[in-house]
Amino acid sequence: MTRSSTTRRRFLAALGAAGLGGLTGCTGIGALSNDSDVPTATPRSPPSGPADTAATVRPAPAQAASGLSPDTWIYNEGFPGPQLRVPEGDVLEVELANGLPRETTVHWHGVPVANPMDGVPGVTQQPAGPGESFTYRFRAEPAGTYFFHSHVGLQLDRGLLAPLIVEESDPHVEYDREYTVVLDDYLDGAPQPLYEGTDSGGRGPGMGGGGPGMGGMMGDRRPPYAALLANGRPPNDPQRLDVREGQRVRVRFINASSATYFRVRLGGHPMTVTHADGRPVDPVAVDSFRFGAGERYDVVVDATNPGTWELLATALNGRESPARALLSYDGGTSAPVSPSATGRELSYGDLVARTPIDGLDGSPDRTFNLTLSAGQSGWLIDGQAYPDADPLQIKEGEHVRVTMRNRSPVVHPMHLHGHFFQVGNAVKDTVVVPGHMGTVTFDFLADNPGNWLFHCHNLYHLESGMARLIQYIE
Ligand SMILES: [Cu+2]
Numbered sequence: 001m002t003r004s005s006t007t008r009r010r011f012l013a014a015l016g017a018a019g020l021g022g023l024t025g026c027t028g029i030g031a032l033s034n035d036s037d038v039p040t041a042t043p044r045s046p047p048s049g050p051a052d053t054a055a056t057v058r059p060a061p062a063q064a065a066s067g068l069s070p071d072t073w074i075y076n077e078g079f080p081g082p083q084l085r086v087p088e089g090d091v092l093e094v095e096l097a098n099g100l101p102r103e104t105t106v107h108w109h110g111v112p113v114a115n116p117m118d119g120v121p122g123v124t125q126q127p128a129g130p131g132e133s134f135t136y137r138f139r140a141e142p143a144g145t146y147f148f149h150s151h152v153g154l155q156l157d158r159g160l161l162a163p164l165i166v167e168e169s170d171p172h173v174e175y176d177r178e179y180t181v182v183l184d185d186y187l188d189g190a191p192q193p194l195y196e197g198t199d200s201g202g203r204g205p206g207m208g209g210g211g212p213g214m215g216g217m218m219g220d221r222r223p224p225y226a227a228l229l230a231n232g233r234p235p236n237d238p239q240r241l242d243v244r245e246g247q248r249v250r251v252r253f254i255n256a257s258s259a260t261y262f263r264v265r266l267g268g269h270p271m272t273v274t275h276a277d278g279r280p281v282d283p284v285a286v287d288s289f290r291f292g293a294g295e296r297y298d299v300v301v302d303a304t305n306p307g308t309w310e311l312l313a314t315a316l317n318g319r320e321s322p323a324r325a326l327l328s329y330d331g332g333t334s335a336p337v338s339p340s341a342t343g344r345e346l347s348y349g350d351l352v353a354r355t356p357i358d359g360l361d362g363s364p365d366r367t368f369n370l371t372l373s374a375g376q377s378g379w380l381i382d383g384q385a386y387p388d389a390d391p392l393q394i395k396e397g398e399h400v401r402v403t404m405r406n407r408s409p410v411v412h413p414m415h416l417h418g419h420f421f422q423v424g425n426a427v428k429d430t431v432v433v434p435g436h437m438g439t440v441t442f443d444f445l446a447d448n449p450g451n452w453l454f455h456c457h458n459l460y461h462l463e464s465g466m467a468r469l470i471q472y473i474e
Pocket residue numbers: 379411412413456457458461462466
């Protein structure tokens with residue numbers, strides 16, 4: 001979907017935003033089950049007072065006229081769902097009105113909301129059943145490029161995803177227009193678990209030497225994707241991102257896929273990366289970047305090279321045709337020119353946050369050394385498969401350090417709910433841990449009490465157990 005500054009109004013219209021009247025959902029929850037013997041800390045409350053922006057998110061099965069598979073589930077009849085766009089600092093109130101035949105939630109990926117608003121079923125809320133609603137309420141800050149999606153089972157890979165843009169009041173780069181590009185891997189059937197441990201929630205005992213695809217093939221299994229999409233469009237029907245010569249264009253890239261590690265390239269132009277996971281960085285010019293599921297990059301492109309240029313997002317762990325869009329000058333229809341296969345690629349070491357996280361000087365108060373690995377029936381953190389896994393317990397105010405060592409051959413995009421973390425000189429919420437003993441360390445400040453999921457954002461890895469709770473204790 002093409003987005004411009006008018007999209008806030010369009011979104012509100014499209015979503016049939018109600019007034020700021022009474023809440024119909026349950027805004028708070030009682031204590032969910034807590035197996036720990038240690039008393040847990042009380043989460044922050046969501047903001048009170050009137051909301052600045054209200055909207056309704058309506059998940060439902062795709063209609064036949066949409067051209068999507070009948071197994072696809074979408075938000076507000078759009079795929080991806082309509083972009084939710086709000087000014088930084090607004091109190092946002094979103095009613096989830098569940099039109100699905102199954103229970104669901106919404107997770108605001110990357111936004112450090114109060115814990116009861118985080119949308120993790122069984123951890124931060126009871127999910128909304130069919131026909132039920134739940135009202136989310138949070139302050140839209142800090143500014144950045146986010147997305148929202150279901151956090152129930154494999155629903156993200158059924159299509160329940162949409163961009164969330166929190167507009168900066170004072171951007172550190174100037175630009176004339178902007179686009180959002182949502183990259184996704186599309187299934188034309190209902191998603192199925194890929195690993196033995198995940199069928200109907202049961203985790204069967206010993207799978208022996210491993211079933212099909214197990215054992216030594218615990219490599220990068222992916223579902224049978226029908227296509228890689230950019231803004232819901234297949235490669236043979238690309239969206240045109242219109243520009244004029246001399247303009248500077250901001251492009252917000254969201255990897256909303258469930259299992260795809262993308263490499264993004266643009267023909268004829270360098271891309272200057274300005275934000276990583278929504279947080280501003282010192283601008284750095286590159287020819288390509290890679291990102292894992294859950295990561296976002298914003299770039300600016302100076303339109304100084306008239307023509308029609310391909311924007312390609314190639315699966316580094318798949319064989320589908322690349323997702324595709326076109327950078328198109330003045331509505332021209334010249335044949336698209338492909339990007340070069342070579343050039344400078346972004347690395348995490350290039351990212352320097354303009355606002356580092358305060359309070360992380362000195363040595364950490366608490367350190368976790370975690371091994372990422374493949375088990376017989378799924379993916380593990382330190383040998384355990386969530387939910388049969390020990391919570392990582394921390395206390396408010398602590399400087400926490402997490403080191404992840406990847407003993408598997410595949411990448412794991414690890415995502416922390418409720419917090420940004422410092423990784424090198426970057427501030428992010430999702431970081432790819434490379435395969436073959438790749439090691440990544442991040443630090444965060446424990447400033448948002450509650451129970452938070454920390455997990456691989458490859459949905460199939462998550463489903464098979466590659467997650468832990470980070471739990472604040474007294
Ligand atoms: Cu993973």
